[in-house]
Amino acid sequence: MNKIHIYIVLFLLIISSGCKPDPALVPANLRDEALLGKWLLKSVNIITQVDTNTPTQMNYNTFTDKDFFEFKASNAAMYSSTLIGKAYEGYYSANADLTPNPLVFKSGNFSATFYIESVTPTELVIYQTTSNTLAGVTTSVTNYYTYKH
Amino acid sequence: MATKKLIYTLLISALPFLAKAQLGYNFAQYDFGFSGAANNAYTDAETVPTTYAAHLNFTYNQTPFVNYIAEAQFGQLKGGDVVNTLSGRYFKNNYKALTFRAQLQAGELYDFSRNQFYNGLKNIYVSAGVGVVYNNMQEINRTSLYIEDFTAEGRDNSSEVFIPLKLGYELKLFNAYNEPNVKIDFGYQLNVDLGDQLDGIRAGSAKDVYSQFVIGFKFAVGGYTSYRKQIHY
Numbered sequence: 001m002n003k004i005h006i007y008i009v010l011f012l013l014i015i016s017s018g019c020k021p022d023p024a025l026v027p028a029n030l031r032d033e034a035l036l037g038k039w040l041l042k043s044v045n046i047i048t049q050v051d052t053n054t055p056t057q058m059n060y061n062t063f064t065d066k067d068f069f070e071f072k073a074s075n076a077a078m079y080s081s082t083l084i085g086k087a088y089e090g091y092y093s094a095n096a097d098l099t100p101n102p103l104v105f106k107s108g109n110f111s112a113t114f115y116i117e118s119v120t121p122t123e124l125v126i127y128q129t130t131s132n133t134l135a136g137v138t139t140s141v142t143n144y145y146t147y148k149h
Numbered sequence: 150m151a152t153k154k155l156i157y158t159l160l161i162s163a164l165p166f167l168a169k170a171q172l173g174y175n176f177a178q179y180d181f182g183f184s185g186a187a188n189n190a191y192t193d194a195e196t197v198p199t200t201y202a203a204h205l206n207f208t209y210n211q212t213p214f215v216n217y218i219a220e221a222q223f224g225q226l227k228g229g230d231v232v233n234t235l236s237g238r239y240f241k242n243n244y245k246a247l248t249f250r251a252q253l254q255a256g257e258l259y260d261f262s263r264n265q266f267y268n269g270l271k272n273i274y275v276s277a278g279v280g281v282v283y284n285n286m287q288e289i290n291r292t293s294l295y296i297e298d299f300t301a302e303g304r305d306n307s308s309e310v311f312i313p314l315k316l317g318y319e320l321k322l323f324n325a326y327n328e329p330n331v332k333i334d335f336g337y338q339l340n341v342d343l344g345d346q347l348d349g350i351r352a353g354s355a356k357d358v359y360s361q362f363v364i365g366f367k368f369a370v371g372g373y374t375s376y377r378k379q380i381h382y
Contacts, residue, residue: 021191022191022192022352024195026235093299104297
């Protein structure tokens with residue numbers, strides 16, 4: 001009688017230990033510990049380059065505490081913009097394997113892709129670039145966003 | 150001299166008393182059966198819905214309580230959710246599997262004939278063996294909707310070896326000759342995959358597993374022989 005009890009207990013132990021999904025961990029290369037925390041937008045510098053002409057610059061620095069990025073653990077993130085008039089809760093990805101280092105934020109149908117120019121304990125600079133060619137004239141616009149804690 | 154002859158004659162006459170006669174505790178050595186199973190796959194996908202499978206099996210009964218079972222499984226495994234999980238992992242696997250298991254029932258290990266309680270427990274069994282599963286993904290998503298580049302690799306079609314472990318109860322129904330000719334099987338089977346492709350997704354640290362609640366019927370199909378002790382109560 002004892003033998004069958006031992007077999008049954010062993011089986012129950014094996015069976016109970018196996019029944020759970022493997023946790024879906026976000027790969028470490030998609031996280032950036034240096035980004036964690038709330039970053040307030042302080043300035044936007046727009047550089048426009050038409051062909052090989054000298055670039056022109058415009059700078060904006062009238063932002064509120066509703067213009068921010070907040071990065072949390074497990075890739076959760078929040079993006080708020082007074083220009084859009086909305087705050088989004090979603091997830092970020094910063095693929096460290098790619099150069100330049102992208103910063104992609106997604107929330108439902110909303111998605112925004114930036115590239116990280118620099119990140120220090122107090123300052124985060126990210127940028128977006130668009131390029132357009134019309135009648136043989138190429139215009140590139142790069143927006144640099146400077147955030148601070 | 151006459152006394153010696155008498156002793157020899159008595160001893161020889163007594164020999165038949167030592168012989169073991171046919172006890173009449175007969176059972177069929179071969180069973181054919183079918184069963185249905187409710188599956189849950191514990192894989193790299195984040196949710197675990199229940200799906201179903203059908204089994205066909207052939208059993209060789211070495212004794213009524215020591216059995217060797219060859220089984221074919223046809224079913225579906227499913228898991229995950231593209232929209233409602235962070236990883237977005239989702240799969241629907243129409244699989245086939247072949248298994249071979251040895252099964253030991255409690256009745257083989259102790260004498261249950263004089264105790265009604267033990268008699269009730271004689272059909273409890275443990276079983277283990279080896280199997281191979283043929284995975285065929287009908288639907289698969291390996292990429293997160295929410296986190297850019299959060300994706301996994303994997304194969305749409307694969308075959309993998311697994312270890313089936315089963316705990317159950319085989320209720321024996323007896324015919325007019327007290328032979329167990331129909332068996333109703335209730336069991337819980339854990340299939341420990343030695344690979345990681347039940348879900349078509351290669352991720353994480355643990356191997357894939359699928360569990361099954363099984364209800365089945367087996368029917369004696371011949372090869373009658375006798376057992377050393379009483380099978381019925």
